[in-house]
Amino acid sequence: MPRVLHLGQAVGKPGEVYYLLQLKEVEIPVPGDNEVVVRLKAAALNHRALIAGLGRGVNDRSLLGRNVLLTPMRGWISDPASPEDPKKWSITGSTRLHNVGTAQDYVCVHQDEVVQAPKHLSAVEGAALPLVGLTAWRALSTTAAVQPGQNVLITGIGDGVAITALQFGAAMGLNVFVTSGSQEKLDRARSLGAQGGAIYKEEKWEADICQQLPSSRPYIDAVIDGAGGNIVSKAVKLLKPGGVIVQYGMTVAPKMNWTMPAVLLNAELKGTTMGSRQEFRDMVAFVDPKGIRLVISRTV
Numbered sequence: 001m002p003r004v005l006h007l008g009q010a011v012g013k014p015g016e017v018y019y020l021l022q023l024k025e026v027e028i029p030v031p032g033d034n035e036v037v038v039r040l041k042a043a044a045l046n047h048r049a050l051i052a053g054l055g056r057g058v059n060d061r062s063l064l065g066r067n068v069l070l071t072p073m074r075g076w077i078s079d080p081a082s083p084e085d086p087k088k089w090s091i092t093g094s095t096r097l098h099n100v101g102t103a104q105d106y107v108c109v110h111q112d113e114v115v116q117a118p119k120h121l122s123a124v125e126g127a128a129l130p131l132v133g134l135t136a137w138r139a140l141s142t143t144a145a146v147q148p149g150q151n152v153l154i155t156g157i158g159d160g161v162a163i164t165a166l167q168f169g170a171a172m173g174l175n176v177f178v179t180s181g182s183q184e185k186l187d188r189a190r191s192l193g194a195q196g197g198a199i200y201k202e203e204k205w206e207a208d209i210c211q212q213l214p215s216s217r218p219y220i221d222a223v224i225d226g227a228g229g230n231i232v233s234k235a236v237k238l239l240k241p242g243g244v245i246v247q248y249g250m251t252v253a254p255k256m257n258w259t260m261p262a263v264l265l266n267a268e269l270k271g272t273t274m275g276s277r278q279e280f281r282d283m284v285a286f287v288d289p290k291g292i293r294l295v296i297s298r299t300v
Contacts, residue, residue: 029108036111041123042299115281118288128160128294129287131274136165136224137283138275139246140172144222148173151217153209153238154224155179155200155231157189161248163295165224166192171290177209177220192295206234213238222246228256232269236261244268 031037117126139161140146152169154162157178169176170193178189178197186197196212198205213219219240225231228250235245236259247269250256258269275283286292 028106031108034111035108036114037106037108038114039106040127042127112277115284118284120288120291121293124296124299125294128296129284130280132160132164132294133168133283133287134275134280135161135248135272136168137286138279139224139248139272140165140168140174140222141282142275142279143246143270143272144224144244146172146174146222149175149217150221151175151177151213151219152222152224153177153179153220153235156181156225156227156251157194157197158182158185159226159251160297161226162224163189163192166194167292167294168286170194171286171292175214175217177212179205179209206237209238219243224248226250227252229253230257232257232262232267233259236265236267239265239267242266242268244270246270246272248272 029037117129121129140152144152146152146169152174154165154169154176155178156162157166157180162178166176166178166189175195176193178186178194179200180186180189180197181199181201183199186194186199189197196209198208198212202208209220210218220235220238221240221243223231223235223239223243223245225235225245225247226249228247229252231247232245235243239245243265245267247256248271262269
């Protein structure tokens, strides 16, 4: 009997709610028109899974029998700016609109949400790609609109999206600089293609990055950040006039300050969240010929 990892709500102390992971047996789903049943070989966990746990007949048969990837969102087709209808857009799993996730043996989805996986990826590597890959791809290619030879700063390089953005950026021909809380992570980032980096625990880490920039291009074109905090006040000391800060998360705090120096620099702050189905297909098409393999922390 197929199994599914189910989030079951439990109430603890007054004001506290947590969610128990429960393994349940279910029937194999029956596909409707234009749907496919996918047998899952692996599923990925990331920080958003923790947030969720805390409460916050087929026309196209070309993919039958193949290893495939599932888009990590629904309701966003191809508009590069934002979802066509925000009311129909949601993250796959853990949301009321699309509450079926991938922690199960079989899942039934519309055939348009399935993309053939790059052949060089294992099942585990393929499972790790969709969410972090799409987020990193949109941040770089669409939101920051980077070009080969430009300098990009990626903060918090221990983060899954950040590491993937580093790998993508290096493959795009960017000069990637990173920040991290440890020398070990900086060394790993350099092995993945980073040109340099600094430890953000140092008070003036931005000065360290500045000294590492090439003399022919002594500034940062774009910052890819998932932490928030004081990134604006630090980034303006590195960014070119009109440079962009792309924000895909705020792990430090839910708010951040926009400073007057950023205004005078004509800097831009752009938010980004995953991406469209078309961007997902573009990302997979980029990964395939490049032979990019994601960094897997561990498997269970």
